[in-house]
Amino acid sequence: xxxxxxxxxxxxYRPQRTKDMKGFTTNIKKIREFIENFEEKQSSGKxxxxxxxxxxxxxxxxxxxxxxxxAVANDLGYSVVEMNASDIRTEKAIVDxxxxxxxxxDLMYFILPNKEQRKKIVLIDEVDGISGQSDRGxxxxxxxxxxNTKNPIILTCNYYTAKFRGxxxxxxxxxxxxLRKPSIISLxxxxxxxEGLVVEExxxxxxxxxxxxxxxxxxxxxxxxAQGLFSDVEFLDMHRDLEEKMFTFLQVMFEKKTLKAxxxxxxxxxxxxxxxxxxxxxxxENFVTNPxxxxxILTNLVDxxxxxxxxxxxMDFSMLPYFFDLVSGGVILSLEERISNLxxxxxxxxxxxxxxxxxxxxxxxxxxxxxxxxxxxxAQTILPQISEMxxxxxxxxxxxxxxxxxxxxxxxxxxxxxxLK
Amino acid sequence: xxPPFLWSMKYRPTHFDExxxxxxxxxxxxxxxxxxxxxxxxxxxxxxYGKMEVARLFAxxxxxxxxxxxxxxxxxxxxxxxxxxDETHKESYISTRRIGSTAGQRFTWPAFIFSxxxxxxxxxxxxxxxxxxxxxxxxxxxxxxxQGFRRLMERYSSYCRMILLTHQISSIIDPxxxxxxxxxxxxIEFTVFEKKxxxxxxKEHLTFRGDIPKTLYISTDANLEKAISHLQTAxxxxxxxxxxxxxxxxxxxxxxxxxxxxxxxxxxxxxxxxNPITLIKKSGRSFAxxxxxxxxxxxxxxxxxxxxAEILDMLSQIDFHAVDASSDExxxxxxxxxxxxxxxxxx
Numbered sequence: 001x002x003x004x005x006x007x008x009x010x011x012x013y014r015p016q017r018t019k020d021m022k023g024f025t026t027n028i029k030k031i032r033e034f035i036e037n038f039e040e041k042q043s044s045g046k047x048x049x050x051x052x053x054x055x056x057x058x059x060x061x062x063x064x065x066x067x068x069x070x071a072v073a074n075d076l077g078y079s080v081v082e083m084n085a086s087d088i089r090t091e092k093a094i095v096d097x098x099x100x101x102x103x104x105x106d107l108m109y110f111i112l113p114n115k116e117q118r119k120k121i122v123l124i125d126e127v128d129g130i131s132g133q134s135d136r137g138x139x140x141x142x143x144x145x146x147x148n149t150k151n152p153i154i155l156t157c158n159y160y161t162a163k164f165r166g167x168x169x170x171x172x173x174x175x176x177x178x179l180r181k182p183s184i185i186s187l188x189x190x191x192x193x194x195e196g197l198v199v200e201e202x203x204x205x206x207x208x209x210x211x212x213x214x215x216x217x218x219x220x221x222x223x224x225x226a227q228g229l230f231s232d233v234e235f236l237d238m239h240r241d242l243e244e245k246m247f248t249f250l251q252v253m254f255e256k257k258t259l260k261a262x263x264x265x266x267x268x269x270x271x272x273x274x275x276x277x278x279x280x281x282x283x284x285e286n287f288v289t290n291p292x293x294x295x296x297i298l299t300n301l302v303d304x305x306x307x308x309x310x311x312x313x314x315m316d317f318s319m320l321p322y323f324f325d326l327v328s329g330g331v332i333l334s335l336e337e338r339i340s341n342l343x344x345x346x347x348x349x350x351x352x353x354x355x356x357x358x359x360x361x362x363x364x365x366x367x368x369x370x371x372x373x374x375x376x377x378x379a380q381t382i383l384p385q386i387s388e389m390x391x392x393x394x395x396x397x398x399x400x401x402x403x404x405x406x407x408x409x410x411x412x413x414x415x416x417x418x419x420l421k
Numbered sequence: 422x423x424p425p426f427l428w429s430m431k432y433r434p435t436h437f438d439e440x441x442x443x444x445x446x447x448x449x450x451x452x453x454x455x456x457x458x459x460x461x462x463x464x465x466x467x468x469x470y471g472k473m474e475v476a477r478l479f480a481x482x483x484x485x486x487x488x489x490x491x492x493x494x495x496x497x498x499x500x501x502x503x504x505x506x507d508e509t510h511k512e513s514y515i516s517t518r519r520i521g522s523t524a525g526q527r528f529t530w531p532a533f534i535f536s537x538x539x540x541x542x543x544x545x546x547x548x549x550x551x552x553x554x555x556x557x558x559x560x561x562x563x564x565x566x567x568q569g570f571r572r573l574m575e576r577y578s579s580y581c582r583m584i585l586l587t588h589q590i591s592s593i594i595d596p597x598x599x600x601x602x603x604x605x606x607x608x609i610e611f612t613v614f615e616k617k618x619x620x621x622x623x624k625e626h627l628t629f630r631g632d633i634p635k636t637l638y639i640s641t642d643a644n645l646e647k648a649i650s651h652l653q654t655a656x657x658x659x660x661x662x663x664x665x666x667x668x669x670x671x672x673x674x675x676x677x678x679x680x681x682x683x684x685x686x687x688x689x690x691x692x693x694x695x696n697p698i699t700l701i702k703k704s705g706r707s708f709a710x711x712x713x714x715x716x717x718x719x720x721x722x723x724x725x726x727x728x729x730a731e732i733l734d735m736l737s738q739i740d741f742h743a744v745d746a747s748s749d750e751x752x753x754x755x756x757x758x759x760x761x762x763x764x765x766x767x768x
Contacts, residue, residue, distance in 0.1 A: 295758035306745040312565040359500040374498035392657040
């Protein structure tokens with residue numbers, strides 16, 4: 001299935017109208033309403049709130065945030081002034097490029113005064129690109145821009161970061177979710193049909209799976225495949241469902257009865273063997289119920305854990321055979337009572353422990369500057385203690401104290417209230 | 422400006438000389454600072470003994486005005502955020518569209534070092550100060566990334582000093598230990614602890630009934646910051662502070678759940694184990710803490726002394742395993758089934 005093409009398919013098949021887009025139905029409506037509202041108030045001379053002047057599209061890369069803006073602009077007859085924030089990083093650059101188009105009228109207006117002037121949308125792409133200490137002015141410039149604009153502004157970004165709080169407050173946020181697999185598959189099929197490719201059903205599913213919701217990378221992969229850049233579809237199959245592999249491994253291993261047979265499977269696995277004992281532990285209760293067997297298996301797994309930890313800290317892999325013996329024979333031979341269990345719900349071991357849920361918490365990050373403690377310590381020990389103290393006070397005094405504390409911590413008191421239950 | 426609402430913050434030392442109960446360490450570090458040849462430092466000692474406080478104030482003492490810009494505190498216990506992981510991920514994958522044998526392969530960088538430590542140590546100190554200081558808390562949690570860290574210690578040692586804090590020195594690899602000066606933190610002495618507590622009590626006009634400093638010393642394991650915040654909570658409950666109030670504040674639900682696990686496992690009520698175990702796992706307490714609370718409970722069980730000794734022996738063995746373990750959950754499950762086996766011998 002070889003075929004060449006001049007344009008990258010991502011550009012070639014970029015939807016021009018909103019009706020061609022996959023997903024996004026509610027968001028398209030919101031964007032359209034925003035622009036219409038802006039236009040109406042602007043022409044009638046009403047004052048606009050800052051949230052009515054700018055919206056922020058938030059969502060992972062490659063799902064079509066930029067495309068949706070262009071499509072809506074085409075529908076409504078606007079032209080788009082685009083600026084990629086990652087290219088231009090200083091305050092001056094932002095002002096130079098954007099101020100012209102936001103505050104002045106169109107050049108074409110002087111040349112062709114009779115033709116109706118096309119209205120403009122300002123699109124600032126990938127706000128995340130403005131980062132670091134030196135670019136603080138950049139965020140401020142964008143906020144100023146929103147204040148003084150005469151055209152609707154649309155910003156896009158990938159993740160919420162505390163750095164851009166000012167920006168979030170000045171604009172209306174719309175979150176875009178990742179695309180579901182069926183919609184990616186249907187789009188890929190359309191493209192393949194137009195290009196006259198013959199592609200197996202399995203391949204579409206594989207590409208969609210591999211993309212993780214990123215439409216752009218899915219289209220790129222399809223193109224690469226069609227142009228023969230991949231010799232083989234299997235090449236794409238690098239991270240096929242890891243869980244599935246672990247699931248089959250467990251099923252096979254608990255069927256074996258001898259040490260050698262169990263050891264032999266371990267030589268064929270192709271996922272991270274360092275967490276083998278954790279995988280077995282997380283799913284153990286599906287295979288073993290007898291307390292005595294469980295006791296023996298757990299003792300062996302603890303030993304395996306110790307061995308693996310030594311191996312990793314000392315980087316001494318000569319001890320690896322002991323580890324393999326413990327996780328294979330150590331488990332299989334401890335079984336006196338066997339239950340055959342072919343259908344069970346696979347649980348992934350909890351590799352990052354409980355602290356993991358604080359990973360993306362930006363409020364705790366700010367509290368860290370005050371308390372000089374790790375996030376989990378703050379969330380689990382310090383904040384509960386404070387809330388206990390506050391509950392001992394009278395009702396009217398409580399809110400006063402929360403305000404004072406929030407002031408000390410440099411966070412809004414509404415944020416603090418969420419943490420003090 | 423008002424004083425902070427939290428007493429633990431209000432009475433926190435703000436200068437290197439104000440640290441209480443660490444005279445020997447403060448003097449040692451001051452000598453190092455004046456000799457103009459600060460080595461890498463490794464602080465070791467139990468949780469809550471004030472390692473971070475000493476490290477932070479020492480950095481402030483050495484760097485002076487440059488503290489804000491030239492010092493960074495990194496918490497190894499904080500997992501990487503989505504953005505940091507994505508950045509490392511991006512760097513680790515070599516595109517399939519490139520030519521060469523590595524195309525399409527994935528390399529694992531030591532993510533933590535890559536995203537948190539390297540950006541800081543790679544840049545030379547700002548302002549006119551010759552040094553930068555990097556403080557890493559819970560250094561033992563870096564596990565196998567310690568090997569990668571070793572190289573950073575050498576390469577940037579001309580201008581960057583590292584202060585590593587840990588409460589588990591056995592999990593730190595020898596090459597790192599040999600590159601650091603080790604500072605041991607002991608429990609602060611009771612006389613110093615008592616002095617500080619009485620000072621707070623005097624300033625806040627508290628009245629004590631009974632030996633409050635002693636109670637606090639035991640219940641918080643000589644952790645001054647915790648003790649002061651317990652004192653504040655107690656003062657809100659009643660103007661007169663009694664040992665009973667302090668004990669009530671110090672005790673939490675986790676103790677109850679651990680006790681429940683111990684009793685139910687020994688009496689073979691296996692169906693009543695699941696709930697308290699999940700609660701303990703959710704609480705995020707370290708395994709060492711669980712063992713400590715449980716071994717305290719063993720003495721109060723209504724069983725013969727010989728079996729108590731056996732349980733304590735088993736606990737100490739598991740505690741020994743915990744030194745070299747990566748998964749607390751696995752250890753906890755093992756502990757429970759060990760208890761069940763012991764329970765069978767009783768009945």
